[in-house]
Amino acid sequence: AAGVIQSPRHLIKEKRETATLKCYPIPRHDTVYWYQQGPGQDPQFLISFYEKMQSDKGSIPDRFSAQQFSDYHSELNMSSLELGDSALYFCASGYSNQPQHFGDGTRLSIL
Amino acid sequence: DQQVKQNSPSLSVQEGRISILNCDYTNSMFDYFLWYKKYPAEGPTFLISISSIKDKNEDGRFTVFLNKSAKHLSLHIVPSQPGDSAVYFCAASARSGGSEKLVFGKGTKLTVNP
Numbered sequence: 001a002a003g004v005i006q007s008p009r010h011l012i013k014e015k016r017e018t019a020t021l022k023c024y025p026i027p028r029h030d031t032v033y034w035y036q037q038g039p040g041q042d043p044q045f046l047i048s049f050y051e052k053m054q055s056d057k058g059s060i061p062d063r064f065s066a067q068q069f070s071d072y073h074s075e076l077n078m079s080s081l082e083l084g085d086s087a088l089y090f091c092a093s094g095y096s097n098q099p100q101h102f103g104d105g106t107r108l109s110i111l
Numbered sequence: 112d113q114q115v116k117q118n119s120p121s122l123s124v125q126e127g128r129i130s131i132l133n134c135d136y137t138n139s140m141f142d143y144f145l146w147y148k149k150y151p152a153e154g155p156t157f158l159i160s161i162s163s164i165k166d167k168n169e170d171g172r173f174t175v176f177l178n179k180s181a182k183h184l185s186l187h188i189v190p191s192q193p194g195d196s197a198v199y200f201c202a203a204s205a206r207s208g209g210s211e212k213l214v215f216g217k218g219t220k221l222t223v224n225p
Binding site: 004006033035040041042043044045048056058090092097099100101102103104105 | 113115145147152153154155156157160200206211212213214215216217218
């Protein structure tokens with residue numbers, strides 16, 4: 001069965017650079033969620049979209065923005081990158097009252 | 112403030128025995144609870160869930176128990192198998208089905224020894 005696809009799997013950036021993470025949800029899933037997992041930490045909710053509209057917002061820095069496109073894929077844009085942004089970024093997708101399904105994540109390293 | 116707590120960072124059990132992973136929560140608004148399993152270099156995989164209106168849900172070798180008054184849930188795996196070795200995350204949602212943002216615990220690393 002098709003799963004949530006995230007790209008790239010790994011990304012290395014320097015401080016003050018920008019990064020774009022992409023997420024392709026499971027077909028027919030209408031909701032996309034973004035989570036950030038720091039080293040040794042639990043995944044923290046960043047933002048979600050339902051039918052291409054932002055549905056909820058968590059602890060997402062102002063330097064980050066996200067959107068969901070007409071084909072339901074989503075992009076997380078990160079600017080003025082800081083060392084503390086180094087983390088694993090997960091995207092999850094869901095449909096109706098079903099459990100969220102996660103992608104394998106993008107590991108972002110800031111040098 | 113950690114709203115979902117998994118107080119045991121690690122657990123080691125023998126193959127064939129029972130594994131019990133515990134989770135506590137503080138937010139009374141949580142209505143739905145999920146367990147995810149995570150292997151290295153992979154994303155969390157949904158395992159089993161339970162609604163706050165139930166106290167038990169079973170799926171094969173996996174059973175989740177919910178004690179709402181104590182704000183405590185546990186995941187039982189029996190019999191445990193070496194392939195169950197992974198990090199297990201407890202998660203909670205304020206909406207049925209987990210269709211709202213999930214709040215995670217820090218995870219428990221389960222090791223099942225052959």
